[in-house]
Amino acid sequence: xxxxxxxxxxxxxxxxxxxxxxxxxxxxxxxxxxxxxxxxxxxxxxxxxxxxxxxxxxxxxxxxxxxxxxxxxxxxxxxxxxxxxxxxxxxxxxxxxxxxxxxxxxxxxxxxxxxxxxxxxxxxxxxxxxxxxxxxxxxxxxxxxxxxxxxxxxxxxxxxxxxxxxxxxxxxxxxxxxxxxxxxxxxxxxxxxxxxxxxxxxxxxxxxxxxxxxxxxxxxxxxxxxxxxxxxxxxxxxxxxxxxxxxxxxxxxxxxxxxxxxxxxxxxxxxxxxxxxxxxxxxxxxxxxxxxxxxxxxxxxxxxxxxxxxxxxxxxxxxxxxxxxxxxxxxxxxx
Amino acid sequence: xxxxxxxxxxxxxxxxxxxxxxxxxxxxxxxxxxxxxxxxxxxxxxxxxxxxxxxxxxxxxxxxxxxxxxxxxxxxxxxxxxxxxxxxxxxxxxxxxxxxxxxxxxxxxxxxxxxxxxxxxxxxxxxxxxxxxxxxxxxxxxxxxxxxxxxxxxxxxxxxxxxxxxxxxxxxxxxxxxxxxxxxxxxxxxxxxxxxxxxxxxxxxxxxxxxxxxxxxxxxxxxxxxxxxxxxxxxxxxxxxxxxxxxxxxxxxxxxxxxxxxxxxxxxxxxxxxxxxxxxxxxxxxxxxxxxxxxxxxxxxxxxxxxxxxxxxxxxxxxxxxxxxxxxxxxxxxxxxxxxxxxxxxxxxxxxxxxxxxxxxxxxxxxxxxxxxxxxxxxxxxxxxxxxxxxxxxxxxxxxxxxxxxxxxxxxxxxxxxxxxxxxxxxxxxxxxxxxxxxxxxxxxxxxxxxxxxxxxxxxxxxxxxxxxxxxxxxxxxxxxxxxxxxxxxxxxxxxxxxxxxxxxx
Numbered sequence: 001x002x003x004x005x006x007x008x009x010x011x012x013x014x015x016x017x018x019x020x021x022x023x024x025x026x027x028x029x030x031x032x033x034x035x036x037x038x039x040x041x042x043x044x045x046x047x048x049x050x051x052x053x054x055x056x057x058x059x060x061x062x063x064x065x066x067x068x069x070x071x072x073x074x075x076x077x078x079x080x081x082x083x084x085x086x087x088x089x090x091x092x093x094x095x096x097x098x099x100x101x102x103x104x105x106x107x108x109x110x111x112x113x114x115x116x117x118x119x120x121x122x123x124x125x126x127x128x129x130x131x132x133x134x135x136x137x138x139x140x141x142x143x144x145x146x147x148x149x150x151x152x153x154x155x156x157x158x159x160x161x162x163x164x165x166x167x168x169x170x171x172x173x174x175x176x177x178x179x180x181x182x183x184x185x186x187x188x189x190x191x192x193x194x195x196x197x198x199x200x201x202x203x204x205x206x207x208x209x210x211x212x213x214x215x216x217x218x219x220x221x222x223x224x225x226x227x228x229x230x231x232x233x234x235x236x237x238x239x240x241x242x243x244x245x246x247x248x249x250x251x252x253x254x255x256x257x258x259x260x261x262x263x264x265x266x267x268x269x270x271x272x273x274x275x276x277x278x279x280x281x282x283x284x285x286x287x288x289x290x291x292x293x294x295x296x297x298x299x300x301x302x303x304x305x306x307x308x309x310x311x312x313x314x315x316x317x318x319x320x321x322x323x324x325x326x327x328x329x330x331x332x333x334x335x
Numbered sequence: 336x337x338x339x340x341x342x343x344x345x346x347x348x349x350x351x352x353x354x355x356x357x358x359x360x361x362x363x364x365x366x367x368x369x370x371x372x373x374x375x376x377x378x379x380x381x382x383x384x385x386x387x388x389x390x391x392x393x394x395x396x397x398x399x400x401x402x403x404x405x406x407x408x409x410x411x412x413x414x415x416x417x418x419x420x421x422x423x424x425x426x427x428x429x430x431x432x433x434x435x436x437x438x439x440x441x442x443x444x445x446x447x448x449x450x451x452x453x454x455x456x457x458x459x460x461x462x463x464x465x466x467x468x469x470x471x472x473x474x475x476x477x478x479x480x481x482x483x484x485x486x487x488x489x490x491x492x493x494x495x496x497x498x499x500x501x502x503x504x505x506x507x508x509x510x511x512x513x514x515x516x517x518x519x520x521x522x523x524x525x526x527x528x529x530x531x532x533x534x535x536x537x538x539x540x541x542x543x544x545x546x547x548x549x550x551x552x553x554x555x556x557x558x559x560x561x562x563x564x565x566x567x568x569x570x571x572x573x574x575x576x577x578x579x580x581x582x583x584x585x586x587x588x589x590x591x592x593x594x595x596x597x598x599x600x601x602x603x604x605x606x607x608x609x610x611x612x613x614x615x616x617x618x619x620x621x622x623x624x625x626x627x628x629x630x631x632x633x634x635x636x637x638x639x640x641x642x643x644x645x646x647x648x649x650x651x652x653x654x655x656x657x658x659x660x661x662x663x664x665x666x667x668x669x670x671x672x673x674x675x676x677x678x679x680x681x682x683x684x685x686x687x688x689x690x691x692x693x694x695x696x697x698x699x700x701x702x703x704x705x706x707x708x709x710x711x712x713x714x715x716x717x718x719x720x721x722x723x724x725x726x727x728x729x730x731x732x733x734x735x736x737x738x739x740x741x742x743x744x745x746x747x748x749x750x751x752x753x754x755x756x757x758x759x760x761x762x763x764x765x766x767x768x769x770x771x772x773x774x775x776x777x778x779x780x781x782x783x784x785x786x787x788x789x790x791x792x793x794x795x796x797x798x799x800x801x802x803x804x805x806x807x808x809x810x811x812x813x814x815x816x817x818x819x820x821x822x823x824x825x826x827x828x829x830x831x832x833x834x835x836x837x838x839x840x841x
Binding site for chain 1: 378523666749787
């Protein structure tokens with residue numbers, strides 16, 4: 001009797017497994033028939049927007065289920081409106097991604113009014129680009145190295161306002177690198193390039209990739225870089241190595257290390273781990289796709305994957321800095 | 336040079352480039368007509384499509400769209416009093432009153448024809464300027480650009496009403512406009528001005544909701560109160576003179592149209608000054624062309640010259656703004672910055688190569704601007720008299736549609752509820768301004784130029800100290816600014832002297 005009952009239980013169990021196995025094996029991928037919405041906190045045509053559109057073109061084929069991927073612009077407050085929206089108002093289902101950069105982490109670190117998110121609590125898909133910031137000077141200046149440049153007094157460096165990396169790096173250069181800098185703010189990098197042509201400016205800090213065409217045509221050349229290196233600038237001295245004191249080194253180190261978060265993609269907090277796994281794998285595969293790299297090359301972008309774990313280590317590094325360093329950092333980096 | 340000129344035309348008339356030009360122009364037609372949907376965001380959205388195109392196909396596609404936005408944007412401004420594009424606001428001043436008088440077809444005909452003339456002159460300016468543009472652009476550093484902005488601001492005196500009271504009101508509203516431009520994050524110290532602790536106002540008051548509010552809402556309120564059609568002052572069934580009359584007006588005032596086209600092309604070269612400002616400077620030029628005091632009083636009440644001037648300038652600035660973009664790789668505005676992205680995508684490096692290696696391609700861009708505008712203007716003129724009949728529809732049917740256009744236009748600024756609030760607040764302000772006779776153009780001019788003036792002044796002072804005041808270019812531009820500021824008074828004195836002479840003779 002007992003033996004018969006045992007056999008029946010085993011038979012029923014086996015039948016259940018066999019009947020449900022096809023359904024389990026053939027379960028539709030999570031993202032099938034769905035749409036991923038990439039929210040960009042800046043207007044169309046800007047840096048984050050351009051990269052997001054390249055990502056939206058290629059991401060789908062690397063995610064099982066091939067979801068549609070679209071870009072939505074949500075402009076305002078340097079991307080904080082979009083950040084707050086994705087943090088607090090969207091569902092944690094992996095269908096909304098925020099395209100942003102380290103600025104959100106810095107805003108939270110400096111306790112900027114209006115921050116309604118915790119940078120670490122987003123679901124991190126990873127970063128697709130690092131920002132290699134260099135100091136460019138006019139090519140017709142007779143100074144070949146940064147040390148030689150120190151003999152010029154003053155050195156007019158262009159900026160685009162206290163909230164832009166150009167001015168921030170220029171002010172840090174003045175106070176911590178021993179260069180006699182006078183910062184002149186313009187409307188944007190377009191006016192800065194024109195001012196270089198007019199010999200009104202001597203140089204400016206900015207992203208190497210964006211200004212590579214101007215280097216190639218002989219208008220400017222790089223003489224100093226921050227921590228992130230790229231092909232063509234590896235030989236340049238690193239700014240934090242030339243700092244005149246430890247505070248300067250720490251501040252430049254913070255900006256240098258966080259540059260790996262050039263273009264990060266974040267999901268709503270609480271997105272399930274398996275969904276985040278799909279996204280991270282998708283991003284990693286997408287960045288190895290030769291078609292994506294060819295499209296990126298056409299518009300002078302260097303795209304390279306930095307996994308979520310590495311990004312989060314950098315975020316921890318930033319938030320674990322001593323309060324006195326964060327205070328000095330906040331005097332130079334404004335939002 | 337001639338070979339490249341003809342070669343550029345041949346390039347456009349290949350099958351694929353022409354097809355893409357027509358598609359681009361069709362997109363541009365709708366982008367212009369719909370308020371808020373601007374040329375720059377549309378260019379950004381079109382850019383991914385050009386990855387697989389050749390340059391000969393991509394530029395007709397992109398430029399074909401962008402060069403006709405201002406042309407059709409004028410129609411929404413004239414027929415409905417809602418700015419179709421940020422560059423078409425000035426046309427509301429005289430275009431909409433003409434529509435209310437039943438002359439909507441004439442105003443549209445004038446705007447379309449002057450747009451075509453402006454586009455041709457802008458394209459010609461591009462052709463002629465490329466070899467010489469480099470010294471011209473390099474001569475204008477921050478101090479000189481500040482003085483050009485001041486010249487723009489002096490047009491307030493021409494845009495104000497007549498007499499001392501008119502000027503006082505103009506200066507006051509211009510000052511309020513300048514004040515409103517200060518809202519947002521200070522560009523030099525980074526602190527927030529008048530943001531009332533909201534994230535929305537960090538980037539300042541958005542242009543589209545403010546202009547839609549100031550101009551469109553008062554007109555809609557007026558329609559609701561009047562309870563008649565937009566062309567309510569005209570007996571039903573008699574719409575008055577049509578598009579052909581408007582075309583004739585363009586040639587009757589041909590030199591004004593040409594002068595305003597040249598102003599648009601010149602100002603288009605300077606970043607920030609092209610679209611927003613050139614329309615008002617051209618309007619001021621048109622107002623100053625009045626020969627008698629009565630004529631001058633007619634501006635703002637439906638003088639066709641108030642349509643011709645800005646209509647020409649907002650199209651000629653297209654050619655002007657391409658000049659630094661192509662010659663230097665320095666974009667004259669957000670649209671040109673996006674177009675520059677297109678250049679790089681297609682492997683073209685703007686600069687000296689554009690007038691040597693790629694001269695045929697450069698001329699193909701010139702021809703694109705001309706042909707796209709010819710096609711769109713031709714298509715519009717065929718139907719414009721019928722489209723103008725929309726202005727005969729009763730208010731209770733047309734007001735919901737107009738309000739919808741306003742809300743869509745405003746929301747496109749930041750896709751935020753704040754856009755509606757700003758539009759309604761400035762709608763209230765605009766209504767009061769109309770009720771109490773305060774001129775609106777000086778407000779818009781002050782608002783648009785305010786932050787440009789602040790940035791250029793700061794740049795000039797931080798780079799040169801006080802010595803920028805003694806630069807030769809600055810002194811010359813200052814004299815020009817003083818002349819433009821005083822010109823309306825000198826004219827008014829001349830009118831009064833003539834009247835006094837006539838009185839004596841009688």
